[in-house]
Amino acid sequence: MNTLHIVHDFLRRQVKPGAFCIDATAGKGRDTALLCRLAGSEGRVLAFDIQPEAVNQTRALLAAEGWQAEVIQDSHAHMARYAAQESVDCIVFNFGRLPGGDPKIFTTADSSLPAIETGLRLLRPGGVMALAIYYGKENGYDEKNAILSYLKHINDRAFTILSCDWINRENDPPLPVFIWKEKSTCAIIKES
Numbered sequence: 001m002n003t004l005h006i007v008h009d010f011l012r013r014q015v016k017p018g019a020f021c022i023d024a025t026a027g028k029g030r031d032t033a034l035l036c037r038l039a040g041s042e043g044r045v046l047a048f049d050i051q052p053e054a055v056n057q058t059r060a061l062l063a064a065e066g067w068q069a070e071v072i073q074d075s076h077a078h079m080a081r082y083a084a085q086e087s088v089d090c091i092v093f094n095f096g097r098l099p100g101g102d103p104k105i106f107t108t109a110d111s112s113l114p115a116i117e118t119g120l121r122l123l124r125p126g127g128v129m130a131l132a133i134y135y136g137k138e139n140g141y142d143e144k145n146a147i148l149s150y151l152k153h154i155n156d157r158a159f160t161i162l163s164c165d166w167i168n169r170e171n172d173p174p175l176p177v178f179i180w181k182e183k184s185t186c187a188i189i190k191e192s
């Protein structure tokens, strides 16, 4: 059992045929392909990555498996340019670096935090977000710490957030985090 299994199990339960989904970190395209399979021919999937190599790998996987998605070379911080507020059923983030790619290119808090906040605005009420937080190797601990402390400030009247940890595993295993948007809100951050 690992974070990928748990996140994919969550997606299989949550994403229904016809869903509008976003893969915010396309990478090799495995999450994009699963979202395409679950959303089906009536659904719509957007996938973002800043690296041409990841965009090409994702497009190649989708072509090989016969899926259709809009694979966009752009930062997930710009997702709102491509989707309307409260229109998205499911958003997936898989932080870290492209497996087998340039180890110097990885997600960082300066774009991850605005992207999560944008994603929370794009989710429709009833929509879900899944995060897989890779950390501790090339990318260190800054992004993980920034994301987890940011999520503590999210409006708990509109969002339910479950952060999971691997309590008896060594070597910084990635963490799964799940967010449910319970109701529409303009206030993403808790009012103090």
Ligand SMILES: C[S@@+](CC[C@H](N)C(=O)[O-])C[C@H]1O[C@@H](n2cnc3c(N)ncnc32)[C@H](O)[C@@H]1O
Pocket (backbone or CB within 6 Å): 024, 025, 026, 027, 028, 029, 030, 031, 032, 048, 049, 050, 051, 054, 074, 075, 076, 077, 094, 095, 096, 097, 098, 099, 105, 106, 107, 108, 111, 112, 134
């Ligand atoms: C761990 S990989 C994603 C793995 C992927 N979900 C899969 O199924 O293979 C993380 C990806 O995030 C991408 N990335 C880094 N910064 C980004 C940003 N600001 N916007 C979108 N993607 C970004 C990297 O290029 C890398 O391909």
